[in-house]
Amino acid sequence: MTSHPAGRDDADAAPSPETTAPDVPASEAPAPDTEPPGTAEADAVVSDAAESGHAATAAQTVAQTATQTATETAAETRDTGAIRVDGRRNPRGSLTAAAGLGAVGLAAALIGGGSSSVIAAVAGVAAGLLAAFSLFLAALRSQPGQRPRPAAWRWLAVGTLTWLVGIGLRPAADGTPFVLTFADLLLLVGSVLMAIGCGVAVTPSAYSRGAVRQAADAYLGAASIFTVGWVLLLGPAFQKAEEPGAFFSTLALPIVCLFAACAVAPAVAAARSGGRVVGLAGVIVLGAITVAEVSTALARLSGDDPPLATVLIAPAAFLVLAVAPWLDQRRLRRPLPIALTAATPLVLVAVATVAVAVQAISGNRDAALSAIAASVVLVLLGRLFVLLVETAGMRRLVDVGERQLRQLAENTGDLVLVCDHDGVIREIGAAVQETYGYCPDDLAGRPMFDYIHPEDVPGIQALLRRMAAEEVGPEGPGTCRIACRVRAADGTWRPTESVATRDVRNEDQILVSVRDMSDQVALRNQVTHLTFHDGVTGLPNRAYFEERAREVLARRGSGRTAVIFLDLDGFTGVNDSVGHASGDYLLGQAARRLRSAVRADDTLARWGGDEFAVLLEGGVSTGSDAQTAIDLAERLVRAVSSEPFRVADRDMALTASVGVAFAEDGLSAGDLLRNADVAMSRAKELGGRRVEVFAAHMHADVVRRLEIAADLQRALLDNQFAIEYQPVVDLATSRVTAVEALVRWWRGSTFVPPEQFLGPAEDTGLIVPLSEWILREACNEVAAWRASSLDIGLSLNLSLRQITAPRFVETVSQALAESGLPASALTLEVIEEMLVEDAEDTINKLSQLRALGVRLAIDDFGTGYASLAFLRQLPVDMIKIDPSFVSGLGRDETLTLLTRTIVRLGHDLGLIVVAEGIERPEQLELLREMGCTRGQGYLVGRPMAARGVDSLMRTSLQNTA
Template sequence: MGAAMNGTTRLLLGGILALSVLYALGALVEVGDGLSLTTLLGSWPTAVTAGLAAASLLYEARRRARGTDDVEANVDGADAVGALRFLGFSALAWCAGAVTYAVTGLITPSVAFSLTFGDLFALFALPLFVIGFTRFAPLPRGVRPSMRHFTDSYVCAAALFSAVWLLLFAPLYHELGQGTGFLAFALVYPIADIAVLCLLAPLVFTSPHSTRRAVLIAIGAFVIICGADLIGAITRLTGEPLAGGIEHPVRLLGFALLGSLPWLIRERAGTTPRKITGRGLYRFAPEIAAAVAVFVSTIVLTWGALRLEGVAPVLPLAAGSAVLVLLVRASGLLEENVTLTRIVHTRERHFHELARNSGDVILILEFDARVFYVSPGAAEAFGYRLDDILAEPVTTLIHPEDLPRIGAAMSAFKRGASEGIHLRARVLAGDGTWRHTESTASLYEQPGEPDRLLVTTRDISAQVALEDQVNHLTFHDGITGLPNRAYLEERAREVLTRRELAFGPTEEVAAIFLDLDGFTAVNDSAGHTFGDYLLAQAARRLRTTTRAGVTLARWGGDEFSVLIEEGAHAQQVVDLAERLVRAISAEPFQVADQEVVLTASAGVAFAERGMDSGELLRNADMAMARAKEQGGGGRLEIYAAHMHAKVVNRLELQTELRQALADNAFTLEYQPVVDLETSQVTAVEALVRWRRGDELVQPEEFIGPAEESGLITPLGEWILREACERVAMWRASDWDIGLSVNLSVKQILSPRFVETVAGALEETGLPGRVLTMEVDEEVLLENPGEAVERLAELRRLGVRLAIDDFGMGYASLAHLRELRVDAIKIDPSFIRDLGQDGTVTLLTHTIIRLGQDLGMDVVAEGIERSDQLEQLRSMGCGHGQGFLVARPMVAEGVEALVGGGAEVAL
């Protein structure tokens, strides 16, 4: 039945089997007058079981008709609701027959042998079962397929009946010496059961995969019921219950299995479909069944003829009719095979004619990419000999960058894809050039042969070259070779759209416009040709000044524009604009034998949220215009006054920071980290503050300028030594507490970073395992190789590593692979919406589970409400910090809060 059954299924089947075994054991218990317990109970248990089976099947049919469970089962012509309904009706008819037997006592040997209402009910159940079964496994459609199925079923039934007659009923017939009428009544059930069984059994192999499990269970139940009917027929002939009435437990087992069908198919409706290859034996199930049945019956009949003196007249009739039908069937098969062979040969001939006359290259490939067939002239079209094409897999001719697409397509076919796949790839020609090709690949199936791929390939190199030329002329300037105005506008639109869709904070997107001062006068006096040479030289200078993540374009006339797409802050944008201006005026331009001195005026504009590309470029153009109005000559203007003021203030702030560091104007505060389960303070995070006069400046206002100016390295060293010294003093007072310190990328990449950390630990006596260094995603975005190596050296010192603000950066999961970290700190934005946003709650729970599974400590930052605390506790989060736990405080405040007990009230 496919995959292993789960516990519920095994329990259900075990219960059914146990019930049947217990009932069967009743045949060994005598209750008087030579009767067994099973014989005494008679048909009542089977009647009850059949009734329960009918109720189960009809209930499931009604439930599926009302709900949506039947969607998956109603494929390939199957009707699960109808199948369950008719199977329920058949079980109801069997129940009525069993009740009738029990009431009238027809099963006892003393009652005359004849057909009764109980038999009529039981026989009426058979067509109902056939209708229900064929709703799960539909009969073949069409006249010829139907005739094939019915003739093959007849051959099977005749052969099977012949064997059953010879082995079971012929000896009883001779021994009892009764008339043919008496025997006819006894054979009603076996004949009907054999006919139905041979009609339905081949459908198991051709049934839809979505109902395959239900079909197997139904046919299994029917086989058991057929066995009970066969035992019952022998009982009727002999007049004595066989094996103490074993017929009843067997029938009960069949009805119980049929009634459990709805519950057994709820777990898994069917198996994964397999592709038809033309070689699967299940396609010829009726023919195989008929052949096997005839073979077996031939052996049985031969064996019987050698042992029996006479044969009843019914046997030649069954055997002869089966042989006659088999001959008719064989003649039909021969005619079909001749027709199919003729069609196959005709299609193969047409295929080769098309391949010979087609301008495309046609290949038939094995799944290892070796060539099985190649159309005539295909090798010469790419400059190869035919032997060269056949010698190696075609993947050796595919450009390395295109190989992943080819591999993905072949993998899709191996997984069962049946639709054609269109591909573009570069193919190595015999002259060493790469030719662009367009191919269509589809599955090529031939009966009796392995599956292959049919590939039709066309050389589109000329088309691609034309497209490239058109694109270049459309989006590039003919004089400077730079992208033109149309390209820059489109590129700016793409960049701003991408930034609007980005998650979390992004870097600046900005535009710089540059105008050559005095170019118009030079162009008018010396001519346009002279001016074109001058523009080309200016473009070369500007190109050498820009970097990756920047698009330089010629806007028009003597104006150039630069789009800063990524990797820059406001100050870096301004610095780039100044370098571009200096590149123009750095030295005179040499055109022919003349030297021309030019300067440039520049304007800068920054993209704000919601701003479109047109507005951004207009702002930069207006800023450049104001620079020229102010006199030009290397002047730079920023469009947004607040942005200009921000840049100026940042430069002033960096100057103040240098003085503050020299004056020792920084101080540390510590925020406790608490074990959420025990409320125990386990560590503190060191946070730097700047005393600027009477004001205490928070780190978010000066850490950025400190990093840009390089002050973060000496400031970070001071923070580390000061915090290590304080925590070492606490630990000397028998306070078991850890320390967390934040790191920036520039600190990690500083030359003596590891030596500085080692020196601080040695000087303060703080063990390395007590110190946790917190890093964020920028570690792997800026010189990741060196940064990871530095952090690995820290671990060798025994220092612990933690990922700060986990979940906010796109590289967070990559951190867990690149770095061996000991803890992750969940970003406060997750904690803020905890319990209010279902998606955020689920993500938070997932992060906690991920950390637990990887053996890491999980710390939740920003706990401010009691409901957040309770949810984190229920999720199993180990540690937390935030205003609800404790606000950042000076060292004395920490000592007063903890009071030596290292515990806070939560």
């Protein structure tokens, strides 16, 4: 406990961690280590001094004790963090000053030789002022919602002020003819107000009992205490009293205080932290007033002054009340047991009964005592009647609750059972028959472990042992959650979730609520399956494949784990021709073929769209085993292309492009999948129906393609493209009959080959505006040549994106109209793959152009499987022999024979035949011998700018003339 020098000004003192505790409400302040000082010590010192008869010594001792009590209380308040609101300091200086003034006044009264009544008045006024000041200050500093409420402080403060006014006026009323003076009335009113303050201080939950029971208990307690007091003190004094009315009037104040204390004491005892300390201090004050007033009444009857010790009990109690607001309100954390508070009135009645019995045995009969005893009996009977009514009502509520609980247990989908700590079933609900197929009577008395999965039994036994040992589980005392599998009558294992609780009716039994989770588990498994599987093919999806690849690489390291990517060539045409539903059906067929080709321990998944992926989980090592992955990739290609797919009563022939990538040290799963995708794209670029193994340069090629694609847009805006024209000559006369427009790109000073940027342009869609620009420029150039009397035609290559563009036919027609080039002078070249992809729409648009007079040619004729079929469907004017045939002329008899056959076929169909890639003289001679109409190649004319073509054509014209 900390003390401070007298006269220290706390306002000037610098705050420290010990003296400052802002924003800490009283209910949250830390509990002090020691009890609040002062009350017991002051009472003991006063009693000792008074009994020894030394008034001066008692006065000095009381003054020192009061001053030290207030000072130490303020210091302890600082240390314990009692009421401090808005960061302001405790009023220890003011309380100490008030206590000092009161002590000085009391000492002066004692030293001056005043009577005990005067001393009681001075001490009461001093202690009351101190208590009132402390209570009003606490009310001002309390926050809304704080316990105890500010109203409690105000009631107590007003009651204290009223009482101290009455105690101050009492000496002046001595000797008056009135039995009940105005001072006594003030004391009565003050006591009642303080009782109200005690009641307001405690929480409403403290008044959980009914008002009738509360009043009955208060009367029983007060009457019992009064009876004992009457037998021991008041009865003999009453017999000596000359005026019985005056005697009872004198006892009015202590009786009121006694009844008030008994009325609020049960609520204070049942209160929790926050108001219990203040309420207890108020009850102490009321009890002290009762003792002091009884002593005063007895002294008045005898004509003597009351003992000094008894008259100072009330001032000492007020000092306790003054200290109460500044104590830690959490010291008394738990309320007294309900049984103790309920039994206290009965114990007091028993004591009073013994006292009455002893008096009756001794032969002393008292009418007043008999009246009190009769009233107590009547109140007891009334209380018993109320208790019986309440018990009957509670029994009815319990019966209704049990019936509702039983109905709930029978009608709910959950199974409810009661077992002991050994797991033996004592009771079980009827739901077990509907849910699990068992008869309830057959299960009673049997261990529930017989129906629980053996793997789950040890854990459940441990939980039951813990409940038997009264250990606290995570859900609270006597409660635990259980997840296990239960065998149904049909032999299936049902997943369940249960809550086990110790039975409140019998702690040796456990109440278990079991919920069948079969539907929830099935739904969860279905959701999980849908999350990681494809709904069209039933295969694992991309998310599952990626996660599985990470797991395999983490488990094996790099090893030689392989990933295969597969793309269905021509699948887009299937969707466009027969619809997406039929396309999905085809994907299902493809998935079944691929599943039959992969190994059992490999993972086949649908990557997305028309792409599939295979993870070789069995692993592959170096050497011959690496060939296993390649062999599997080739089997996948054969599985797809071996026979057509039957879709919508039509046969759809597809091929597959496959890429293979092997894991390496330090390679992540994402990089491995990317490599396989790059290899697959490479296989597709090379024409499909092939297998490509990833090489490091492929990734570099992809990066370069992305860079080129990014630069294409800027190249279009900056006019970085140019057109060169390659002559097409009549092989018989060597006259230039047409030119083929070829685009060239100079990125700065660097020439970008067409094969490097045409693919990215096709992928990004920039091929459409680029082709439109080539069409307009070439038409304008050739139209100018024709205007200068040069009979020359124009050939242009078409891309698939250009043909499928929304305004393709209108764009060609507009270019011809703007340039003035006749439609018959324009030849548009298509390759066979374009006729396969979305064949119906492509043929329709090309037929519209043919109707305008535009000529059509099939480029790279002979390399595809559908050339002859499309010659029947599409009205073409020209076929161009692929350079791969021309390159073998004179060297490869087969290629020479095939070339001769194509030339003869063209003549028979009335088509113009153009041979591409003429680079050697013997090729030119053989083509002339075969009767090939036209040709182009480096031997007859290289691609050149427009000026070179103009000069070449005029020279050719002069030579012909």
